[in-house]
Amino acid sequence: xxxxxxxxxxxxxxxxxxxxxxxxxxxFRLYGVLAICVAxxxxxxxxxxxxxxxHSAFVAHEMSVSVPLDPSRIxxxxxxxxxxxxxxxxxxxxxxxxxxxxxxxxxxxxxxxxPDVGLQLGEQVRDDPALIGQTITIHAPLGDDADQYLKGxxxxxxxxxxxxxxxxxxxxxxRLEARGVISSALNTGLFTRGDSTxxxxxxxxxxIVGSALMLLVTAAVALPIGLLAAVWLEEFAPKGRLTDxxxxxxxxxxxxxxIVYGLLGLAVFINTLGLPRASPLVGGxxxxxxxxxxxxxxxxxxxxxxxxxxxxxxxxxxxSKTQAVFGHVVPLAMPGVMTGAIIALAHALxxxxxxxxxxxxxxxxGVAEGFTSAASTLPTQIFIWENxxxxxxxxxTAAAIIVLLAFMILMNAAAIFLRRRFERRW
Amino acid sequence: MxxxxxxxxxxxxxxxSSGRAQNVKIRARGVNVFYGAKQALFDVDMxxxxxxxxxxxxxxxxxxxxxxxxxxxxxxxxxxARVEGAITMDGEDLYAKGLDPVLLRARVGMVFQKPNPFPxxxxxxxxxxxxxxxxxxxxxxxxxxxxxxxxxxxxxxEVADRLSHPGTGLSGxxxxxxxxxxxxxVRPEVILMDEPCSALDPIATARIExxxxxxxxxxCIVIVTHSMAQAARVSQKTAFFHMGRVVEVGDTETIFTNPxxxxxxxxxxxxFG
Numbered sequence: 001x002x003x004x005x006x007x008x009x010x011x012x013x014x015x016x017x018x019x020x021x022x023x024x025x026x027x028f029r030l031y032g033v034l035a036i037c038v039a040x041x042x043x044x045x046x047x048x049x050x051x052x053x054x055h056s057a058f059v060a061h062e063m064s065v066s067v068p069l070d071p072s073r074i075x076x077x078x079x080x081x082x083x084x085x086x087x088x089x090x091x092x093x094x095x096x097x098x099x100x101x102x103x104x105x106x107x108x109x110x111x112x113x114x115p116d117v118g119l120q121l122g123e124q125v126r127d128d129p130a131l132i133g134q135t136i137t138i139h140a141p142l143g144d145d146a147d148q149y150l151k152g153x154x155x156x157x158x159x160x161x162x163x164x165x166x167x168x169x170x171x172x173x174x175r176l177e178a179r180g181v182i183s184s185a186l187n188t189g190l191f192t193r194g195d196s197t198x199x200x201x202x203x204x205x206x207x208i209v210g211s212a213l214m215l216l217v218t219a220a221v222a223l224p225i226g227l228l229a230a231v232w233l234e235e236f237a238p239k240g241r242l243t244d245x246x247x248x249x250x251x252x253x254x255x256x257x258x259i260v261y262g263l264l265g266l267a268v269f270i271n272t273l274g275l276p277r278a279s280p281l282v283g284g285x286x287x288x289x290x291x292x293x294x295x296x297x298x299x300x301x302x303x304x305x306x307x308x309x310x311x312x313x314x315x316x317x318x319x320s321k322t323q324a325v326f327g328h329v330v331p332l333a334m335p336g337v338m339t340g341a342i343i344a345l346a347h348a349l350x351x352x353x354x355x356x357x358x359x360x361x362x363x364x365x366g367v368a369e370g371f372t373s374a375a376s377t378l379p380t381q382i383f384i385w386e387n388x389x390x391x392x393x394x395x396x397t398a399a400a401i402i403v404l405l406a407f408m409i410l411m412n413a414a415a416i417f418l419r420r421r422f423e424r425r426w
Numbered sequence: 427m428x429x430x431x432x433x434x435x436x437x438x439x440x441x442x443s444s445g446r447a448q449n450v451k452i453r454a455r456g457v458n459v460f461y462g463a464k465q466a467l468f469d470v471d472m473x474x475x476x477x478x479x480x481x482x483x484x485x486x487x488x489x490x491x492x493x494x495x496x497x498x499x500x501x502x503x504x505x506x507a508r509v510e511g512a513i514t515m516d517g518e519d520l521y522a523k524g525l526d527p528v529l530l531r532a533r534v535g536m537v538f539q540k541p542n543p544f545p546x547x548x549x550x551x552x553x554x555x556x557x558x559x560x561x562x563x564x565x566x567x568x569x570x571x572x573x574x575x576x577x578x579x580x581x582x583x584e585v586a587d588r589l590s591h592p593g594t595g596l597s598g599x600x601x602x603x604x605x606x607x608x609x610x611x612v613r614p615e616v617i618l619m620d621e622p623c624s625a626l627d628p629i630a631t632a633r634i635e636x637x638x639x640x641x642x643x644x645x646c647i648v649i650v651t652h653s654m655a656q657a658a659r660v661s662q663k664t665a666f667f668h669m670g671r672v673v674e675v676g677d678t679e680t681i682f683t684n685p686x687x688x689x690x691x692x693x694x695x696x697x698f699g
Contacts, residue, residue, distance in 0.1 A: 239505050309542035313605070315503060317555040317612060318532035327558075328544060 050405075054398025056151050060187035060200065061142040063113065063176070067091050067121060068135040076132065079125045085110055085118035088138070095181060096172050108169055112176075114200050116140040141189060142182055144199035144392035146173050150182070153391055164391075190399060194366045195376055195384070199392035202385070204400055206367045210280055210360075210375030211349060211407075213368060217284020218291055218348050223341055225288075226295030227330075233296070234303045235325045254293035261290045262357025270358060278359035278374040286358060287348040294347065298340020302333040335422035342415040346408050352379035378404045451476035451616060451646040452497055457511035459492050459501065466492045468670045470511070474663075479638060479647045481661035481678065483654060485698065488667040490650045494618050496520075497648065498534040499527040515616070532559055535609030539621040541601035543593035543608070548585050551593040551604055552576060555612035571611055579607035580637050599630025603637065610641075617641065619649040623656065635660050654694060658682050666690045 067088050074082040089109040090100045098105045117140040125131055141147070145164045148154050150173065160167055176182045193203030237243045265286035269275045275282050306329045314324035330337075355361075360380040368375030376384070378400060385397040452474040459467040467489045474480050482490035492501065499520065501507040513520045520530060532555075543551050552572045555561075562568040572589070576582040581603040585596070593604050602622055609617055619638070623631040638660045641647060651657050657664055658678060665675040666687075674681060674690045685691045692698055 307542075309538060309540060310544065312500065312503070312536075312538060313542045313544065313608075314554075316498065316500060316531055316536035316538075317558070317608065318528050318530075319554075319558050320528050323558055327554075332545065 047405075050398050050401050054395055054400075054402045057190060057395040057399035058187050059184055060189065061147045061150050061177075061182050061184045062139055063092075063117075063142050063182050064137055064139045065091050065113075065117065065181070066135050066137045069121075069125065069132045071133045074125065074132050076129060079129060079132070080122050082122070082125075083118075084121035084125075085113070085115065088113060088117045088121065092176070092181075095179065096175060105168075108166060109172065111165075112143050112146045112169055112173060114141045114143050115198060116201055141200040144390055146182075147200055148391050149173055150177065150184070151395075153395075190396070195364060195381065197363070199388070199390045199396065202393070202396060204378070204381065204403055206364055207376045207378045207381035207400070208403070210283075210364075210368050211377040211379075213280035213371055213375065214283040214287065214377055215345055215349060217281055217371060218287040219341070219345060221285060221288035222291040222295050222344065226292050226341075227299055227337060229292075230296045230299035230303060231325060231330060234300045235329065236321065250293050250296055254297060257353075258290055258351055259353040259357060261286050262354030264289065265354060265358050276372045276374070278362050278364070279372045280368060280375050280377075281371040282358050283355050283360060283375075283377065284371075286354045287351055290351065290354065291344040291348050294344035295337075295341055298344070299333065299337045302336025302340065303329060305336060306332045335418055339415045339419045342411050342418070346411040346415075349407060349411070350379055350404060352383055355380050356383070378407070449476045450474065451515060452648075453512075453514045454493075454496075455512045457493070457496060457509065457513060459489070459496060459510070460506075460508040461504065462506040466670055467496075470672050472665060472672060472675055474646065474648060476646045477642060477644070478663055479642050479649060479661040480663040480665065481657035482648065482650045482665050482667060483652075483657050483693070484667035484673075485693065486652075489670040490665075490667045491620050493667070494620055494648060494650050497616065497618060498531050498536055500531075500536065502527055532612050533614055534616040534618060535612060535614035537602070537605055537609055537617065537619040537622045540625050541598055541605050543596070543601050543604050545592060545594050547590045548576075548593045548596070548604060549589040552607050552611045555608060559612060561612070575607040575611035576604075578610050578641070579603045580633065580640075581607055597630070599626050599633060602626060602630070602634060606634075606637065606641075614645065616646045616648065619647065621650050621652060624652060631656070654682070666693065668693070 065088055067084070068091075070087070073087065086106065089106045092113065093100065093102075093106055093109050096109070098109065100106070117138050120138050120140055121136070124136060142150070145154065146169070149165055149170060154163060154165060154170075156167075156170060165173075173182070189201065190203050191208070192205055193201060194206035196202040233243060233246065237246075265282055269282045269285055270277050275285075310328050310332065311324050314328050315321070319327065355377060360375070360377060361384060362374065363384065364374050364376045382397055382400045382404065385393045385400060450473040452472075454470055454472045454474075457467055457470040458465060470489075470493055472493075482494065484490050495501045496509055496513055497515075497520070501509060509521060515530075515533070519525065544554065546554075549572055552575050553562075553568055556568060556571050562571045573582060576585065581600060584600060585591075585604075593601065596604060602625075606617075606622075622638075623634050626634065635656065638647060638649065642662075649657075649661065661678045663675065664678040664681040666673045666681065666685075666689075668689050674685060674687045676686075681690065682694060685694060
């Protein structure tokens with residue numbers, strides 16, 4: 001009976017501790033939720049800031065101006081030599097009531113316009129000299145400073161001397177906009193032009209093409225080599241010191257700072273092998289070296305996930321080792337391999353440091369023509385624009401980041417899709 | 427007289443008298459197997475007769491699966507495994523330098539504990555072996571090979587109308603028969619079965635046992651089993667393994683009714699194992 005009197009105390013003890021345990025559990029759940037909230041908060045802050053800065057770059061102001069091509073001012077034997085910018089500025093000046101003889105004012109008008117107006121005029125006359133004597137209408141982006149003013153980035157309250165635009169220029173821009181000469185439209189130039197020193201003419205096409213060419217090289221080099229290396233290590237290599245050593249070093253390579261790969265690329269591919277600097281070929285090779293360990297590790301783990309019973313089944317039927325591996329194991333591991341590969345490529349897409357080392361910070365105006373011509377890439381373009389002084393490049397930097405993030409989200413989504421679609425359960 | 431007996435669908439009763447004189451298909455002498463430093467089998471001697479079901483029984487870890495896997499050299503695939511001694515099939519040394527294990531495995535089929543169909547269609551599962559060995563030249567020939575193998579495995583009637591469905595979608599018992607059909611399709615001489623019914627329910631087990639009894643007419647069958655009742659039902663010869671040694675080999679009838687060794691009788695009567 002003494003036992004029976006002691007027994008309820010154990011129940012009481014448990015009840016007391018239960019309260020404590022439940023409280024601890026609630027507390028830990030709360031910590032977890034807080035951690036997630038903090039992480040999401042930072043993510044939202046980052047994305048919000050980038051979008052807030054960059055969204056305006058996807059819209060740009062443009063201007064349409066009709067310019068009579070006065071035959072007396074264009075030398076038919078050398079039409080490119082004519083001062084089209086001035087002719088356009090005179091027309092805009094006429095709209096604003098500025099006399100063609102007021103050179104100071106016309107110079108200020110030209111600052112509102114983009115040099116693209118003169119370039120377009122010159123090109124059209126060169127292509128079709130019969131246009132001389134007629135009046136043609138040009139649609140061109142507005143100068144970057146004027147564009148920034150209309151987007152509210154330049155404040156009238158600031159002292160005139162501390163602004164890139166004078167009071168007079170601001171008035172003109174307002175009047176031109178009120179008359180409908182300036183309108184805002186989707187900034188297609190961002191995706192159809194290469195880099196330029198003129199912010200309003202700078203686009204991402206060169207960087208997108210450069211990144212694409214580079215990733216092609218990376219994929220073509222890293223995927224087959226990584227796959228074969230992983231298959232050999234996982235399925236064929238004799239287990240021993242040597243394979244352990246190789247495995248440890250592959251894991252180490254995955255942790256090597258990327259700038260070191262850039263130095264390696266500079267020393268080996270450019271200096272020793274003499275491959276062209278700043279080319280997608282060299283960039284792709286460097287990124288392939290970086291992606292290799294990731295591809296190998298991902299491939300090995302998905303090979304390991306294929307149950308041994310499948311290997312045994314094939315071997316017991318008299319399949320050779322190679323037939324068993326390439327006929328059964330590798331196809332079953334493929335979704336995992338592709339997922340790993342895409343993630344490695346997405347990582348390579350955003351890599352900047354090694355590309356700086358191999359000369360990809362140089363200013364490349366046009367679009368790369370091939371794997372060996374100089375090219376810019378998305379991350380290095382962001383780096384270059386970030387360093388530019390003009391205000392307009394700031395929003396373009398953010399816009400380039402948005403484009404880069406969009407590509408990455410796309411690639412990661414593809415990886416998730418592949419995993420969901422082809423994942424197998426045993 | 428012995429010849430007649432071996433071909434007749436002999437009831438187990440006759441096994442006692444017929445077993446001794448049958449053709450020996452696989453002969454093992456002084457077989458030692460090591461996994462690294464650990465020895466798994468000690469001096470195993472055994473004669474496995476053709477067109478007979480030989481059962482290996484014994485407690486877990488006694489070496490019966492190890493010995494089974496010596497006969498198609500599946501132990502080669504295990505790192506650190508080493509086989510000593512002589513194993514011959516029809517007088518041919520299975521561990522001879524010039525012998526290709528790939529050829530051997532085409533002659534000695536194997537069925538595993540857990541059904542392991544390839545995650546492909548039923549047809550592809552059966553056709554895989556003949557295809558890699560080049561046993562069927564045309565589509566029609568292959569269709570015939572697949573149909574014959576599935577019929578022999580007693581699965582044809584259940585799957586004839588869905589050959590393109592995945593083999594992994596079948597029930598456990600059907601999967602195991604599919605795997606047997608896959609092994610038969612290569613036209614082996616010996617079929618090794620490593621606890622083929624341990625993952626199956628009693629009804630599926632009964633079907634597999636019936637199948638084993640039918641296959642005995644054409645093949646030399648060796649089956650590892652944990653169920654003594656199963657060994658008694660399907661086999662004509664039984665070998666009892668204990669601690670890596672063969673304690674006793676003999677006609678199933680004798681082993682179960684009149685074992686020579688006390689360890690055998692202890693195991694059979696359930697005193698250990």
